[in-house]
Amino acid sequence: MVGISRRQGCLIILGLIFLLVLSSSVVSTTAVVAGRNSNRAGNVSLADVPILNYHKIDTLHHSLSIPPQEFEEQIAYLSQNGFTTISPDQLMSYLNHSKALPEKPILITFDDGYLDNYTNAYPILKKYGFTATIFLVTNLVGHDERFMTWDQVREMQKAGFAFGSHTVSHAALTKISREQAMEELIDSRKEMEQQLGVKARYFAYPTGAYNLQVEEMVKQAGYKAAFTIRYGQAGTESDPYALERIPIFKGQQTFRSFFIRLNAAPLLERFGLIRN
Numbered sequence: 001m002v003g004i005s006r007r008q009g010c011l012i013i014l015g016l017i018f019l020l021v022l023s024s025s026v027v028s029t030t031a032v033v034a035g036r037n038s039n040r041a042g043n044v045s046l047a048d049v050p051i052l053n054y055h056k057i058d059t060l061h062h063s064l065s066i067p068p069q070e071f072e073e074q075i076a077y078l079s080q081n082g083f084t085t086i087s088p089d090q091l092m093s094y095l096n097h098s099k100a101l102p103e104k105p106i107l108i109t110f111d112d113g114y115l116d117n118y119t120n121a122y123p124i125l126k127k128y129g130f131t132a133t134i135f136l137v138t139n140l141v142g143h144d145e146r147f148m149t150w151d152q153v154r155e156m157q158k159a160g161f162a163f164g165s166h167t168v169s170h171a172a173l174t175k176i177s178r179e180q181a182m183e184e185l186i187d188s189r190k191e192m193e194q195q196l197g198v199k200a201r202y203f204a205y206p207t208g209a210y211n212l213q214v215e216e217m218v219k220q221a222g223y224k225a226a227f228t229i230r231y232g233q234a235g236t237e238s239d240p241y242a243l244e245r246i247p248i249f250k251g252q253q254t255f256r257s258f259f260i261r262l263n264a265a266p267l268l269e270r271f272g273l274i275r276n
């Protein structure tokens with residue numbers, strides 16, 4: 001979806017360096033803390049949390065397919081830089097109740113539930129002691145060879161991975177009737193709960209499409225939070241039914257794009273350039 005040319009890439013890097021220089025002087029003179037917001041409940045200062053969004057980890061020629069080797073490069077970077085993966089439950093306890101998180105928390109998410117999440121991403125994540133959250137299209141699980149089976153899902157669940165709903169059929173909820181949308185939301189939740197034996201509390205919008213009405217339906221269907229593909233980090237000022245993520249794409253320079261997208265988010269937020 002988003003590709004950056006070499007020229008645009010250079011401009012982004014120059015812009016980032018400029019923001020970095022500017023922000024370090026702001027920090028030193030006014031003691032503003034990076035990417036922090038005041039908690040609704042009081043004076044507790046809570047840092048925003050990056051939520052990465054992947055789809056496929058394979059070698060297809062598609063911007064949503066990250067080759068395993070490049071995925072490992074990104075995961076190794078996170079590991080070497082002290083990041084710890086968290087679950088959506090941990091994220092919500094933190095956002096709603098200020099419950100402490102590890103020092104550099106990150107939530108890694110995958111949409112759609114592709115088989116390569118199990119065959120390619122899972123071994124790499126395990127190698128680095130990381131977990132992730134995968135949003136499943138329940139009609140595709142075990143019914144289409146390009147997607148995972150429930151047994152594979154349960155195996156990852158035992159290893160600490162979390163699962164959320166991405167509807168029954170990957171329908172864009174803004175484009176179908178209210179009745180159909182409620183069915184997509186409720187039936188997928190029930191199927192997941194039956195298959196996995198735990199509450200399905202989290203949802204990711206297929207194609208990223210949502211509006212206030214859809215958010216309300218997600219809430220009514222029994223979910224506690226929902227994830228968008230809007231660029232940004234999740235913080236106490238985020239709408240829990242429209243949580244920002246950092247989509248990761250394959251490009252000419254996949255790692256550079258990953259690095260910029262991850263590290264620019266707190267800076268852009270601080271300068272009010274994203275999330276209004």
Ligand SMILES: [Zn+2]
Nearest residue numbers: 111112206207
């Ligand atoms: Zn999707």
